[in-house]
Amino acid sequence: MQLGELLLVALQSVRANLFRSMLTMLGIIIGVASVITMLAVGAGARGAVDKQIEALGAGLLSIRPGQVFQMGVAKASEKLDIDDVTALLTDGATVAAAVPERSGMEQIKFMNQNRNLRVVGTTANFAVVQDYSIDAGRMFDAADDVAKRAVVVLGAKVPPMFDETAESIVGKTIYIRGLAFRVEGVFREKGTTGFRNVDEQAWVPLNTGRYRLFGTTALDLISVKPMRGVGMQQAIVDIERIMRREHQIRPGQNNDFSIQDPRQFLDFQQTAANIFAYLLASIASVSLVVGGIGIMNIMLVTVTERTREIGIRKALGATRFSILVQFLIEAMIICLLGGAIGVLLGLGVSRLLTAVAGWQATVSLTAIAMAFGFSAGVGLFFGLWPARKAARMDPIAALRYE
Amino acid sequence: MSTAGEPVITIRGIGRSYAMGDAVVHALRGVDLDVARGEYVAIMGPSGSGKSTLMNIIGCLDRPDTGEYTLNGRQVARMGDSELAHVRNREIGFVFQTFNLLQRATALRNVELPLVYAGVGRHERHERASAALVRVGLAERMHHRPNELSGGQRQRVAIARALINRPSILLADEPTGNLDSHTATEILATFDELHAAGNTIVLVTHDDEVAHRARRIIRLRDGKIETDIAHA
Numbered sequence: 001m002q003l004g005e006l007l008l009v010a011l012q013s014v015r016a017n018l019f020r021s022m023l024t025m026l027g028i029i030i031g032v033a034s035v036i037t038m039l040a041v042g043a044g045a046r047g048a049v050d051k052q053i054e055a056l057g058a059g060l061l062s063i064r065p066g067q068v069f070q071m072g073v074a075k076a077s078e079k080l081d082i083d084d085v086t087a088l089l090t091d092g093a094t095v096a097a098a099v100p101e102r103s104g105m106e107q108i109k110f111m112n113q114n115r116n117l118r119v120v121g122t123t124a125n126f127a128v129v130q131d132y133s134i135d136a137g138r139m140f141d142a143a144d145d146v147a148k149r150a151v152v153v154l155g156a157k158v159p160p161m162f163d164e165t166a167e168s169i170v171g172k173t174i175y176i177r178g179l180a181f182r183v184e185g186v187f188r189e190k191g192t193t194g195f196r197n198v199d200e201q202a203w204v205p206l207n208t209g210r211y212r213l214f215g216t217t218a219l220d221l222i223s224v225k226p227m228r229g230v231g232m233q234q235a236i237v238d239i240e241r242i243m244r245r246e247h248q249i250r251p252g253q254n255n256d257f258s259i260q261d262p263r264q265f266l267d268f269q270q271t272a273a274n275i276f277a278y279l280l281a282s283i284a285s286v287s288l289v290v291g292g293i294g295i296m297n298i299m300l301v302t303v304t305e306r307t308r309e310i311g312i313r314k315a316l317g318a319t320r321f322s323i324l325v326q327f328l329i330e331a332m333i334i335c336l337l338g339g340a341i342g343v344l345l346g347l348g349v350s351r352l353l354t355a356v357a358g359w360q361a362t363v364s365l366t367a368i369a370m371a372f373g374f375s376a377g378v379g380l381f382f383g384l385w386p387a388r389k390a391a392r393m394d395p396i397a398a399l400r401y402e
Numbered sequence: 403m404s405t406a407g408e409p410v411i412t413i414r415g416i417g418r419s420y421a422m423g424d425a426v427v428h429a430l431r432g433v434d435l436d437v438a439r440g441e442y443v444a445i446m447g448p449s450g451s452g453k454s455t456l457m458n459i460i461g462c463l464d465r466p467d468t469g470e471y472t473l474n475g476r477q478v479a480r481m482g483d484s485e486l487a488h489v490r491n492r493e494i495g496f497v498f499q500t501f502n503l504l505q506r507a508t509a510l511r512n513v514e515l516p517l518v519y520a521g522v523g524r525h526e527r528h529e530r531a532s533a534a535l536v537r538v539g540l541a542e543r544m545h546h547r548p549n550e551l552s553g554g555q556r557q558r559v560a561i562a563r564a565l566i567n568r569p570s571i572l573l574a575d576e577p578t579g580n581l582d583s584h585t586a587t588e589i590l591a592t593f594d595e596l597h598a599a600g601n602t603i604v605l606v607t608h609d610d611e612v613a614h615r616a617r618r619i620i621r622l623r624d625g626k627i628e629t630d631i632a633h634a
């Protein structure tokens with residue numbers, strides 16, 4: 001018996017019991033929709049995290065002043081300073097670059113407009129290490145730093161606050177804490193990195209900030225770029241060793257600083273997306289199994305209902321194999337139809353998640369192929385037993401069945 | 403093709419019984435029967451004497467509990483599933499007492515079915531099945547389903563189906579039971595033609611007139627052959 005003929009018979013039978021078949025498909029539909037959404041959310045979350053990692057700059061470690069406990073009382077320490085940076089650069093075998101930062105919220109005035117913005121004092125290598133690029137003008141250099149010149153580089157969103165463009169504001173004067181600063185350059189837009197909008201900041205040379213604005217030598221951040229090929233853990237160990245030596249921390253005493261990998265908090269997001277994906281995966285597997293059992297049940301009913309038909313077909317020359325294939329195809333058609341509807345539903349849910357939750361849920365062709373594979377597999381697995389039952393019927397007993 | 407006279411059906415001591423709860427019904431008890439190629443045999447006997455049971459065994463639909471059945475020189479008990487399917491499809495045409503038509507399929511589709519399993523292409527199948535239905539006078543009813551046909555019409559569909567694959571053995575269980583005398587005569591004329599063409603025919607009937615068209619009449623009683631009379 002030809003395949004086309006078998007398909008035709010199976011299709012007619014599904015159509016003859018359309019409502020029943022649709023109900024049976026429900027489990028498969030939900031299962032496949034979950035598979036599609038799961039894969040879409042997984043891919044989307046990975047994409048989003050990758051983007052944020054990119055925005056954070058490739059693999060920098062942050063050293064921040066920690067807390068020291070004196071007689072049980074926590075006391076903020078201000079022990080991070082430029083000597084630490086020097087020590088890290090000279091003694092840190094794993095350290096490729098170190099960028100100190102000191103920042104504070106400052107009143108910024110341009111013409112007659114006032115803004116309260118974060119001003120960051122840092123060294124000239126900041127732009128290179130943190131992967132910032134200049135949109136207009138230039139980044140201040142080491143000479144500016146040494147000479148404590150009153151120069152500033154602005155974040156991309158700052159000029160528009162004062163109704164200026166990146167090009168137009170370069171060379172003009174802004175006032176920080178009443179002191180005149182010359183705008184040397186404007187950074188290209190960076191996007192939000194986690195908590196802070198870095199495009200709404202201003203950068204001044206470290207020494208300028210230290211002597212003219214903040215009045216302190218204390219740093220609140222040192223970003224360290226490890227050497228190529230050095231693992232984060234290895235770099236952390238190396239940095240900790242140098243910092244403890246510099247701060248004269250005796251063995252057994254706690255660090256008065258902390259070293260963080262900023263990617264850590266991304267792990268949390270990834271974990272959240274993973275949990276959601278696992279949840280969907282369990283829904284998917286449960287509903288595929290339940291759907292499969294539904295298919296098996298309905299196929300058993302169909303086989304029993306059509307016992308006489310099976311007897312007639314056998315009497316007219318149907319082999320066991322052709323009966324088996326006939327009912328298997330029928331089960332698989334129900335599953336694949338359910339799969340197709342499930343794919344559509346999954347596409348809809350993924351769109352909805354993108355629109356409502358803002359997740360980039362992307363449905364790939366692989367996911368669709370996988371979903372169809374799953375439903376065909378379910379049809380094959382759960383359809384096999386009923387089909388085998390049909391194939392093994394005794395022809396005369398089947399013909400006598402009322 | 404084999405020549406007339408050589409044995410087609412050789413049955414030795416077959417028995418078939420059914421367990422009905424505690425009781426055992428012996429439908430057949432030790433039947434010996436030889437049918438040669440080209441023979442026209444009528445089986446008669448009272449209701450419940452085992453005629454249909456014997457026909458089912460000859461048609462390779464049922465297996466005897468005891469005894470041996472050799473069809474065209476091959477032992478049926480030794481045949482595998484695909485071989486049996488092939489025999490049912492090509493060598494045997496079966497007209498059932500209860501017709502056994504597919505209720506959901508049209509008359510045409512029912513007649514096509516043996517050709518489907520014989521692997522005949524769609525076009526040829528359609529041609530041959532239509533022609534067969536025209537021959538049994540159902541040109542107008544081709545696209546009707548069995549429940550839209552009268553008893554006699556259903557029987558004619560069943561006969562057209564049994565003959566569609568040009569089987570060498572035609573088995574008919576009361577083929578004229580539901581037909582008016584005119585249609586019955588036509589059907590019997592078809593059987594005569596088939597017989598004249600060298601086909602082997604075994605039919606079950608309660609009708610003496612029908613039986614006398616055959617050259618040999620076998621009478622069953624209580625699962626045994628009572629008489630086996632050949633006439634000219």
Ligand SMILES: Nc1ncnc2c1ncn2[C@@H]1O[C@H](COP(=O)(O)OP(=O)(O)OP(=O)(O)O)[C@@H](O)[C@H]1O
Pocket residue numbers: 400420421422427428429447448449450451452453454455456499
């Ligand atoms: N599947 C079965 N289960 C139990 N008993 C059966 C079965 N098939 C047949 N029989 C019994 O076997 C005996 C022979 O039945 P069979 O159908 O062969 O009779 P028959 O000669 O064809 O009768 P009729 O002329 O009424 O068609 C009967 O007593 C019947 O009750």
Ligand SMILES: [Mg+2]
Pocket residue numbers: 453454455499575
């Ligand atoms: Mg009978």
